[in-house]
Amino acid sequence: MTSKKYCVSLLCLSLIIILAYAIVAEWMLHRLNETHTGESVAVDLQINENALYGSALTNDIGFLKHGIISRTKPDIIALGTSRTMQFRAPFFKNTTFYATGGLGDSVDAMEDTFDRISKDYVPKIIIFAVDWDWVNPNIRHVRNPPIFEEKNTISNRLNLYKGLYYERWKNEKVRAQLMRPELKERDMIGNRPTVGLLAGGKSNGFRSDGSYQYGEDILHPPSTAERFKDTHQRIQDGNRRFERTEHIDETEFLKLATLITKMRERGSHVIVLLSPFPNEIYQAFMESKGHRDFTLQFEHCVRDLCVAQNVPFYDFTNMAWLNAPDEEALDGFHASERTYGRIVLQFESDPVIAPYINKDFIEACMVNSNHPFQIIPADM
Incomplete structure (x- = not known):
């Protein structure tokens, strides 16, 4: 195999690995209701639909x-x-x-x-x-420097993937949700659309006025x-x-x-x-x-x-x-x-x-x- 073919093959293999990594990550984010974490879509949902935001993958809000x-x-x-x-x-x-x-x-x-x-x-x-x-x-x-910046879409996604894989490895509750998701599209207290695992799973999260809903404690x-x-x-x-x-x-x-x-x-x-x-x-x-x-x-x-x-x-x-x-x-x-x-x-x-x-x-x-x-x- 010539060096040129070797480099092309290595590049293709690297791209396949990166693509597979991203596909798996996006699938897990979807399962965990975390797809819009770090995105302006979450801001839109809060302003326009009074969504409840509660991520289990990052504390950066x-x-x-x-x-x-x-x-x-x-x-x-x-x-x-x-x-x-x-x-x-x-x-x-x-x-x-x-x-x-x-x-x-x-x-x-x-x-x-x-x-x-x-x-x-x-x-x-x-x-x-x-x-x-x-x-x-x-x-x-x-x-603490911010993790997510409005104009750094790729960097934001990579940081979210990092948090995802870290929590998947560390947090048993996250792993359990991946296997058997028990998430609600609307929270149990205010009937708001939910963004994030905490919002969808426990009705915990930030309301559109910046206040925090302690869902589990309110319910019990x-x-x-x-x-x-x-x-x-x-x-x-x-x-x-x-x-x-x-x-x-x-x-x-x-x-x-x-x-x-x-x-x-x-x-x-x-x-x-x-x-x-x-x-x-x-x-x-x-x-x-x-x-x-x-x-x-x-x-x-x-x-x-x-x-x-x-x-x-x-x-x-x-x-x-x-x-x-x-x-x-x-x-x-x-x-x-x-x-x-x-x-x-x-x-x-x-x-x-x-x-x-x-x-x-x-x-x-x-x-x-x-x-x-x-x-x-x-x-x-």
């Missing part, structure tokens, strides 16, 4: 959230971690709203998010939920003991966002002050809040060496910062301060939609956001729903 924000340009955004994902668009009237939660967990990540948003437009109001662990000196904060709420067990363990062990320290990190705190200044100078009205913990967990902080002093210093320093910058400030660190029982908490550091309805009602004291608060609707929802977590009708 930047393509989805920034895609929706760049197209809809909401007047009000909730900027923060997963602890903003219980704010809902129906809480507000005569305006548009979106929750950015899930894009990062540090001051740097919040600045990255705001900078990317403000390239297209500047939100009128930013509800800025500041988390305690951002200024903990014993936590290493890293910037665990006991508070079950919900709080992991957080108590974190506090006891001093790890996973609950590392012990006596003082805030001055460098990270300065970054926080600078970011608030930047957002205001760009033209946004900024409201700062401290997101709630269940009373049981807050009391565990107060009884724990290495958590109590830090928590109190964090609360006081953010309050003083907001006073100095003349920024509206709301300290909801303890759910009990909202007259919210611990039964409303999703887990040890995520309050539910019901609690966040209470929070939005407190914003009435701010004259800028007050006209947009859908007060009558929120109050009616809280009366009409007897669920500890969900108050807004499921299909909204």
Whole structure:
């Protein structure tokens, strides 16, 4: 065989292997309801059909959230971690709203998010939920680069294949779904089209307003003991966002002050809040060496910062301060939609956001729903 024929044969064999790899991957993605993960189609489905998005193959939702924000340009955004994902668009009237939660967990990540948003437009109001662990000196904060980029179709697909094969190897539940798919085209709670294995299998995922639907917990709420067990363990062990320290990190705190200044100078009205913990967990902080002093210093320093910058400030660190029982908490550091309805009602004291608060609707929802977590009708 000549060298030319050998090279051609090798090239053909390589192409056949690549094609087979892609065909098998696409078949598995279809079986797992993950075909549109990382694609603009998922953005279209959320905007146009109110789809529920929940992928089991990747945690990167930047393509989805920034895609929706760049197209809809909401007047009000909730900027923060997963602890903003219980704010809902129906809480507000005569305006548009979106929750950015899930894009990062540090001051740097919040600045990255705001900078990317403000390239297209500047939100009128930013509800800025500041988390305690951002200024903990014993936590290493890293910037996670996005996996999916809008214009890199081939790269996006290859990264999705990588996540697919990794989860297929590691995750027994993914393998079980490949063998016997038990997925629903519409979620069991809100009857939305589903995108992703978590959405189709468990009705878990992001709604079109950026909030997160905890499908399994809504359908079958665990006991508070079950919900709080992991957080108590974190506090006891001093790890996973609950590392012990006596003082805030001055460098990270300065970054926080600078970011608030930047957002205001760009033209946004900024409201700062401290997101709630269940009373049981807050009391565990107060009884724990290495958590109590830090928590109190964090609360006081953010309050003083907001006073100095003349920024509206709301300290909801303890759910009990909202007259919210611990039964409303999703887990040890995520309050539910019901609690966040209470929070939005407190914003009435701010004259800028007050006209947009859908007060009558929120109050009616809280009366009409007897669920500890969900108050807004499921299909909204």
